[in-house]
Amino acid sequence: MEVGFLGLGIMGTAMARNLIKHGFNVTVWNRTPAKCEELVKEGAAHGRNPADIVKKCNITFAMLADPDVALSVVFDENGVLEQITSSKGYVDMSTVDSITSSKISKAVTEKGGRFVEAPVSGSKKPAEDGALVILAAGDKLLYEEVIPAFNAMGKKSFYLGDVGNGAKMKLVVNMIMGSMMTAFSEGLAVADKAGLSQQTLLDILDLGAIGNGMFRLKGPTMLQHSFPPAFPLKHQQKDMRLALALGDEVAQPMPVAAVSNELYKKARSLGLEDHDFSAVYHAVSEKHDATNGIQTNT
Amino acid sequence: MEVGFLGLGIMGTAMARNLIKHGFNVTVWNRTPAKCEELVKEGAAHGRNPADIVKKCNITFAMLADPDVALSVVFDENGVLEQITSSKGYVDMSTVDSITSSKISKAVTEKGGRFVEAPVSGSKKPAEDGALVILAAGDKLLYEEVIPAFNAMGKKSFYLGDVGNGAKMKLVVNMIMGSMMTAFSEGLAVADKAGLSQQTLLDILDLGAIGNGMFRLKGPTMLQHSFPPAFPLKHQQKDMRLALALGDEVAQPMPVAAVSNELYKKARSLGLEDHDFSAVYHAVSEKHDATNGIQTNT
Amino acid sequence: MEVGFLGLGIMGTAMARNLIKHGFNVTVWNRTPAKCEELVKEGAAHGRNPADIVKKCNITFAMLADPDVALSVVFDENGVLEQITSSKGYVDMSTVDSITSSKISKAVTEKGGRFVEAPVSGSKKPAEDGALVILAAGDKLLYEEVIPAFNAMGKKSFYLGDVGNGAKMKLVVNMIMGSMMTAFSEGLAVADKAGLSQQTLLDILDLGAIGNGMFRLKGPTMLQHSFPPAFPLKHQQKDMRLALALGDEVAQPMPVAAVSNELYKKARSLGLEDHDFSAVYHAVSEKHDATNGIQTNT
Amino acid sequence: MEVGFLGLGIMGTAMARNLIKHGFNVTVWNRTPAKCEELVKEGAAHGRNPADIVKKCNITFAMLADPDVALSVVFDENGVLEQITSSKGYVDMSTVDSITSSKISKAVTEKGGRFVEAPVSGSKKPAEDGALVILAAGDKLLYEEVIPAFNAMGKKSFYLGDVGNGAKMKLVVNMIMGSMMTAFSEGLAVADKAGLSQQTLLDILDLGAIGNGMFRLKGPTMLQHSFPPAFPLKHQQKDMRLALALGDEVAQPMPVAAVSNELYKKARSLGLEDHDFSAVYHAVSEKHDATNGIQTNT
Structure with missing residues (x-):
């Protein structure tokens, strides 16, 4: 399965690595490109920017530092939104407030895309061990489609209903x-x-x-x-x-x-x-x- | 080992039974004598009153309902105190406040006896399973002497220092x-x-x-x-x-x-x-x- | 002294009336014009809209229901802002949060006007009795200029420094x-x-x-x-x-x-x-x- | 009116002085006798001990430091209790807990005497000014009898019902x-x-x-x-x-x-x-x- 991954901090790197280990074809992007090198050695492709990744992959995951970054990755130039179409799914696993989540959800769905918010419970160690608990909400079909990826990153995922409920x-x-x-x-x-x-x-x-x-x-x-x-x-x-x-x-x-x-x-x-x-x-x-x-x- | 046991409520019955199962010779007493019958069938002896039991056994355990009962079993007629001598040890496992505990401790030690307070953490199920956590305080040597009995009743005991610390x-x-x-x-x-x-x-x-x-x-x-x-x-x-x-x-x-x-x-x-x-x-x-x-x- | 007054709720009516009683020439405006009639009988002039009043009066007071109304009276069509010039002073006595207050302050001062926020302590009775306590902040000179008006409406006013401090x-x-x-x-x-x-x-x-x-x-x-x-x-x-x-x-x-x-x-x-x-x-x-x-x- | 007064701390001295000023014949006692001198100069008689004062006076007031002193003045040798008879009234104005108050009440009434507890609200200045607020409880008739004395010491007294309610x-x-x-x-x-x-x-x-x-x-x-x-x-x-x-x-x-x-x-x-x-x-x-x-x- 071809997936994108945006944001390679401590958490994101560990999560993307688990996707690679479980056989996903992962294209990664990070604001500071140097952080991609390690994963590229382990088999990842390197995308130039968020738009580029969304264009290439039908499903893109994100694990970003805070609400501001989560918004800029979507709305800025070369951002996620530019390449969202009806065939695309975007799964934001960052910890953001429900207002930020709703903004992103609205923008993605208005362009015909599908959106799942999926903040996680657990920090560095569970991320490395693929033992996160994933609190997903939003598009039910997209949620079901990405369960294999969630299973690679977490020990358990929950579907909680409407966007905002995860937060x-x-x-x-x-x-x-x-x-x-x-x-x-x-x-x-x-x-x-x-x-x-x-x-x-x-x-x-x-x-x-x-x-x-x-x-x-x-x-x-x-x-x-x-x-x-x-x-x-x-x-x-x-x-x-x-x-x-x-x-x-x-x-x-x-x-x-x-x-x-x-x-x-x-x-x-x-x-x-x-x-x-x-x-x-x-x-x-x-x-x-x-x-x-x-x-x-x- | 010959031990006495005072108080056969839900907790006390389970605890005394575990002593019997682990090979202790147990003499039991309860205010309502009928409650002793079951344990007598399982091998316990039946004491007539607290004094009687202390006279017979060098070490006596108690598991009583509340501070009032704990005090009356010690100080009333035919109570524990009447038969306390320098060779006797009294281990009160009831949950009482530290003032009650100190009163009993003082009375027992003034007659030359040794005293340990040992309230437990855990309720019915752990009592039955011999899985209580025992919070002991008071006479250190007596504590060490009764460790085998504590091991029969609990999964772990702690020695906490002066009387009052258990409470x-x-x-x-x-x-x-x-x-x-x-x-x-x-x-x-x-x-x-x-x-x-x-x-x-x-x-x-x-x-x-x-x-x-x-x-x-x-x-x-x-x-x-x-x-x-x-x-x-x-x-x-x-x-x-x-x-x-x-x-x-x-x-x-x-x-x-x-x-x-x-x-x-x-x-x-x-x-x-x-x-x-x-x-x-x-x-x-x-x-x-x-x-x-x-x-x-x- | 020629002053404007926007907002004739329970509080505003009582406050404007006290200005009239103390000899001010007051031009009043209220969203529901009927509420102006009583004060017109008592000597007030009736303005058509906030802009109209600011145009006519060098100093305009406002006592509005909530932050939303306070903003719309300033920023909407025929609002206060349209007629703000360097000779104008605007004194908002409504109870609003400091963000709302700062927005209004910024807009007024950017057009060269002067701004004082002046929420009051006290409700209906003190408003009628001219016994409010006025918590003013913002333009110091404007504050000093309107002290006679504050004295008509309140028993005491305080100058608290920067806009936001009143709130x-x-x-x-x-x-x-x-x-x-x-x-x-x-x-x-x-x-x-x-x-x-x-x-x-x-x-x-x-x-x-x-x-x-x-x-x-x-x-x-x-x-x-x-x-x-x-x-x-x-x-x-x-x-x-x-x-x-x-x-x-x-x-x-x-x-x-x-x-x-x-x-x-x-x-x-x-x-x-x-x-x-x-x-x-x-x-x-x-x-x-x-x-x-x-x-x-x- | 002939009254006794026990306890000449800061509060008691001021209160006894107000009784003297209002024409009461006051016999005072204090554990440290030197503290009586000043009031004796102002017209008070000096009693040797609490019992002595109760014998002499039908009604005795007390203003003592704490519950321990309040109890000892009543129960110790030469204490209040020794001279309590059916004609005697005892009014304890000290701040004590309701248990202490009840003990004193019980002892006094069992000997046929009458008892009122009367803690006060207010400290040094109101005591000097005769402006205390007196929270009285206990014997209703005794309360009514001592109202003139309360009026000398306080600006207002309240009768609160059973002993304990004052505390x-x-x-x-x-x-x-x-x-x-x-x-x-x-x-x-x-x-x-x-x-x-x-x-x-x-x-x-x-x-x-x-x-x-x-x-x-x-x-x-x-x-x-x-x-x-x-x-x-x-x-x-x-x-x-x-x-x-x-x-x-x-x-x-x-x-x-x-x-x-x-x-x-x-x-x-x-x-x-x-x-x-x-x-x-x-x-x-x-x-x-x-x-x-x-x-x-x-």
């Missing part, structure tokens, strides 16, 4: 994740202050019904106040904010998410925005004398 | 669990209102890094608004309250736990205290017209 | 107001459940240091669960949301406002959005049996 | 106060970060419907990060905790109070417990680089 579902998942992290941080912090062993707490959690991969993975580094950025705190906080906005839209109160969001803001105010989102633990547990700056001569 | 650790674990449940409930509720499939949300969570046994076990029944009481909501709320009090003692703010606790109170105010603690979902998601009772003639 | 200050004030209302509601609710007289609580609050006009005004009707809309709950919730967004922008955590905002969302989910914002009390205090809908056959 | 009402009032203070702090903090003048915010608040004595009094010193202890933060946090416990008892969720309470805990964790409770502003607004202590070599 929304991802927000809900990340909101739960973000609140679990703040609850976990509070537990680690109070254990420490109460004189309990934090390592033993991790061991106990891991053996019980609430044990999970995130606690297992991030707990040990959190105890060392080390937060290498797998998922940057500022992105987690943005997702909390957008999930709360979704709740606002549908009048669903979410006080736990709201308070968790304020803790991420607190962490941002402490300069932790580029650390991993587990750095919220630092904001929860901080111990220091804040009486500096208090006037005492009154 | 505290359990509160921390339950507090994290309680906040995870409220975050999960908010996610399920907003997914529903936003028109996303809740079942798909469960599936996605289960495949990702935050997937865990509690979501897997309780999610499906929660979607049906069914909350058969495995761990009653009123007990979860009590543990949230006590965990917050622990945070208060050591000056650790825990806003996520505090807000979660208010949601459990909300659930109590709706009459859900005897349902499973997952019934907090009902409080989070409730949809109804509350305009009844509002005066409109002003 | 921001109003959000901060309303955020404090919204959180005070939720705290007040919690107090009334717990007093009631604890068997204390709510009326006595109102009396005690009124005598102490935290007594204030809002508690005094709204408390008695809240006790009757009557919430005649002076400031609709949906608008208060919108201001809470925008104030939290402002906090997000500048990385200031505001957990009390965040939790209060969720209570207003809760009230919206109960259908209370068009009641007064004090109806959040109904959401805080609701007492009912929510066990309907719970599956019991499990 | 509860005070908690509710202080809980509202505590949440207003956190909301106020969030407003001041976000104004500052958003580049708005905090002084102007104070001015605007003061002119509007939510303006109140507490904002007016404490705002200006808060802006200077100066928190001279009028009501210590640790006491405010204790009252928040007890108010939340009252809510727990009656199943009234209070998320705004709960989150506010965590902010006071945060302030305690920063070492601010002995400052005025307005120091919670320092915890809300703190700006500092917390990246110290984060491991970067991972």
